[in-house]
Amino acid sequence: MHLANRAYVLVLLTAVMAIAGIWSSEPALADLWRIPAGLLLLGLALEGWCVRRLPVAVRLATAPRAFLGRPHAAAFVFTNASAGRSPSNTHRRCPRASSPWRRCAA
Numbered sequence: 001m002h003l004a005n006r007a008y009v010l011v012l013l014t015a016v017m018a019i020a021g022i023w024s025s026e027p028a029l030a031d032l033w034r035i036p037a038g039l040l041l042l043g044l045a046l047e048g049w050c051v052r053r054l055p056v057a058v059r060l061a062t063a064p065r066a067f068l069g070r071p072h073a074a075a076f077v078f079t080n081a082s083a084g085r086s087p088s089n090t091h092r093r094c095p096r097a098s099s100p101w102r103r104c105a106a
Helices: 004-023 034-052
Strands: 056-062 074-080
Touching: 004 034
Parallel strands: none
Antiparallel strands: 056 074
């Protein structure tokens, strides 16, 4: 569960409702913005609780024997203890054309 896109829409609607409540002369509309703000906080708290319960483990998978000075294959392996699939986004820190010995900027 990921609420990022829905959360942005809810923040926008909350801000519009808050502005409308401030500008309106109706006292009933003044506090109406608190409902979507409460839903937003509830959703983000639920998402944080669910994500905290599922830690991600990372290990480096390499060949059992590696010889000094010779290239060998290695890969990062990400595992998750959840039963379902969880999407992950990984990005390289160095561009493909850069040397592996050169330090990349963060």
